[in-house]
Amino acid sequence: MRLVARPVGVPADECFELAEVDLPDPADGQLLVHNRYISVDPYMRGRMTDAKSYVPPFELGKAMEGGAIGEVVASASPDFAAGDLVIHNLGWRDLALVPAGGARKIEPTPGVSPSAHLGVLGMPGLTAYVGLLDIAEMKPGDTVFISGAAGAVGSVAGQIAKARGAARVVGSAGTPTKVAWLRENGFDAAFDYHDGPVRKLLKEAAPDGIDVYFDNVGGDHLEAAISALKPFGRAALCGAISSYNATEPPAGPNNLSLAVGKRLTLRGFIVTDHGRRMKDYLPEMAGWLREGTVRWQETVVDGLENATGAFRGLLAGENLGKMVVRLNG
């Protein structure tokens, strides 16, 4: 799936092109991988735009990239064999020629879909863990607010917060179904942000204020959180999905000066700086999944031809948990 025009606003069909090309046999050090699951993630919207960012933009006319899980079909590397399940970054395509250095073997876990390595056992899960514990420095007893709480990152962040001893975890989401899911999955309170001003809804859900805010949304959510944060509160800024399709700069929080008197810390982060924490995260999350402390949710769309629609749906909030695209064999 190629990007052929840079989207303005919601990425239209005309921005993408499904192309068929013949792939050569893998050269020395390459693997031919048949992708089973490919990832669509909010950060990809930034790569579709030709702007300076922490990741370079996708090149026009070339296949896009992104997380993928696939099976090695042919290997020209001594470290991999046909049949191996691998995770790599050449998604958005059925078959990929992957440099062996860019692939990592995955051991199949009974009862766990391989797609979990694109979510709870992968980048989004680590994002939740690092953002909550390292960036926002959540402590046991804290009250925690998570926006976009039914998404791939937020749903895990809320459950990690509870597992690590948060006194109260509040989540916001955009549909009644998501709100119900949050209430059934460890969140102490949850609200649909369509039901009123976020500031008011948050005040009702956390009347004594919050210690930690995990921001996936930006905009009025961040503004409400700044008002609700208690002295020495911390906000981890993970993303601002509310503005990803925006064509005008969004209004900033008009109450940011509260950060002075309340001694707030707002800190942005990106997960790729924190890969070394995977070794702490994976065993801890494996335990939580085993005990049922954390429950994992995903929304699966079938077929590469539907991947751009899945991506649009992700930005529109149509997913519950991690959005993945399953490719047929």
Next chain:
Amino acid sequence: MRLVARPVGVPADECFELAEVDLPDPADGQLLVHNRYISVDPYMRGRMTDAKSYVPPFELGKAMEGGAIGEVVASASPDFAAGDLVIHNLGWRDLALVPAGGARKIEPTPGVSPSAHLGVLGMPGLTAYVGLLDIAEMKPGDTVFISGAAGAVGSVAGQIAKARGAARVVGSAGTPTKVAWLRENGFDAAFDYHDGPVRKLLKEAAPDGIDVYFDNVGGDHLEAAISALKPFGRAALCGAISSYNATEPPAGPNNLSLAVGKRLTLRGFIVTDHGRRMKDYLPEMAGWLREGTVRWQETVVDGLENATGAFRGLLAGENLGKMVVRLNG
């Protein structure tokens, strides 16, 4: 000087009343202090408003409070004697009955006005030190931007930055005189924010971006700094004088989402949390003053009857360096 009405916008004369009262002799543990210098500081604007803040509001009908330097006239405490020079928090009046526990003796330093203890050797100086080194974690080699750079805090912060090895220090101020003062006192570049959009002026003064931002102003200065901050940049949020007289919430920075990709940290602070750093600060600053590395500036207004005018002038940026009010003997 009493607050008799809560100001809306610029504090009008009608909000204040100069009253004369008879003071009793000091009771046990009290000092009668003749104030020589009283401080007007931006944070006092917040105390004039009846809003939840980190310091309680001034009470209507009572004399206001604030930093002051005075001479003990009569002491009913074994720890103080008539003639001692003390710093305490019962400013905004000629004579004060000060609890001994609320006063600290000051040793006269040759060549240094006692008023320096309200500025470079007092709270504003420590604010600059803590904000720059502890909150923004300035490192040698950093490029530093300071707004309100000709004020009591900013003028010291810029010179501390240079003394501690900043590669480049940029300051903004509101008059050509202030900008000239900055250029003559250690700042590598300085601009008058009336000369164009702050974002453009900052880009010219620091074309490669900044590592640290010391925010005394808020508003468009903060927005410009967020754009200019390099990856892993830090902003110390010290105050937002641009909005202190505002009657509407100010627009927030419309580019705050840049904090994610650039992994920025924005952190508010108030100096009273950091009193323990005074023991590190004072000897270091004493050395810098002795060597001439740091030069100290103040704007002196005479007479208690002119103190509210001095305060208004402070909020309007009429001061160069620390604004103090000198009281006649």
